Amino acid sequence: MLRRGQTPAALLFLAPFLITTAVFFFYAFGRAIYYSFTDFNLFNDPRLIGVKPYADVLGDPSFRRALANSLVFAVITTTLQTVGALLMAVALNTRIRGMGFFRSAWYMPSITSSVVITLIFLWLFQRRGVANYLITQWQAFQPLILTFLGVLAAAQVAQVLWERSRRLPAGWLDPALAATSALLAVAVTAALAWTGVVAAREVPPFDYQYFADRWISVGGVRVLSVPMLVVIIQNTFTTIPTLMLFFLAGLQNIPGALYEAADIDGATPWQKLTRVTVPMLRPVTFYVITVGRIGTMQMFDQVAVIGSAAPGDTLITLAYYVYSNTFKAGAAPVNMASAGAIILALIILVMVAAQRRFFPSEAP
Known part of the structure; x- marks a missing residue:
């Protein structure tokens, strides 16, 4: 509890945060709400026109595409990064x-x-980028790779069956047996390649445009664009390590006695993960999903950096829709941008409220 003389000092230290929050959150949010009911376009005096900006936004095909892209991106990315x-x-x-x-x-x-x-991923997924190069090499060396994998699997199965016939415990993924199988597979593949039985083949370079107007459709409805799929891969790659820290901290708080009891009951690693780890991490999982969903619904920077490298509708999100309407050349429809921002905030609020209602965060 603060003493009377300590209150001014506390407020002084809190002042930068309080002023920043008041100006860049509360004031900005209030202005956005006000502009969303006006005809403001950066160059005129705002005049109240009711809910017309919201009707214009909901009737805009670009907004509907941005909404669909954002929802699909949020669901897929949040699932992948959480798991x-x-x-x-x-x-x-x-x-x-x-x-x-x-x-x-x-x-x-x-x-x-x-x-x-984002720039690195742009380079990786160019027509002559690393992704297409690796696919080309896979096609060229496919006979050698499949030979190696076939011999590896056959040798592993043979060794496991031999060990079990001698009444010795042996799992299908036994590391020692797998090492022996890998060495045998390398030797057999090298011998077949040296004798010319199996060899790499000449194939044309794999030519696929990842940032073209390509879509994954379900029932004739465009669900996910290939450029958005690239962004999903990138976002998952960069976000997993941060969310991993939350799960790692949660794992430190799970009592070891629970795992010891599971071992006594003969639980497998998968059963310990699904019956002990996942239920005990429910509060952390709730937080990770909430943070991930809010972040993905606000995704902007990757789309802005990629820019014209991909067709607009393939990558447009709600955040980018708000930005593009605010900074259009000429008289920008700031009222529509403000309405879009308020709709985005309401969508996030509803999603979080639904998660709190139907997916409780308390651990069993």
């Missing part, structure tokens, strides 16, 4: 030598500039 962050946290929660290095290395994408990573 990926959980699995990565479980993997990094083990106590083995060098784990500190791997934790730091896997966190690097989260502290790298999203603009830089």
Whole structure:
């Protein structure tokens, strides 16, 4: 509890935060609400016109496409990054030598500039980028790769069956047997390649335009564009390490006695993950999903950096729709941009409220 003499000092230290919040949140939000009911276009005096800007926004095909893109992006990305962050946290929660290095290395994408990573992904997915090059190499060396995998699988199955016939415990993924199978597969593949039985083949360069007007459709309805799929991959790659830290902190608070009891009951690793880890991490999962959904619904920077490299409707999101309407050349429809921003805020609010209502955060 603050004493009377400490209150001015506390307010002084809080002043920068309070002023920033008041100006750039409350004032800006209030102005956006006001502009959403006017005819403001940056060059005129605002005049109240009722809900017409909202009707114009809802009737705008670009807004409907932006809404669909944002919802699809939010659902897919939030799912992928939540599952990926959980699995990565479980993997990094083990106590083995060098784990500190791997934790730091896997966190690097989260502290790298999203603009830089977007430019890297633009380079990776060009027509002559790394992605098409790797696919070309896969097609060229497919006979050798399939031979290696076939011999590997056959050798592993043969060794496991042999060990079990001798009444020895052997799993299908036994590391020692897998190492022997891999060495045998390398030797057989090399011998077949040296004798000319199996060889790489000549194939034309794989030519696919990832940032073209290409769509994944369901029942004739455009659901997900290929450029948006690239952005989903990038966003998942950069966000998983940050969310992994929350899961990792939650894993530290799960009592070890629960896992010991599961071991006594003969639970498998999958059963321990689904019956112990996931239920105990429900509060953390609720927070991760909430933060992830809000962030994905507000996704802007990747679309802005890619810009004209992809057709507009393939990547437009609600946040970019608001930005593009605010900074259009000439008399920009700021009233429509403000209405779009308010609709985006309401959508996020409804999504969070529904999550709190139907998916409680309390652990069992």
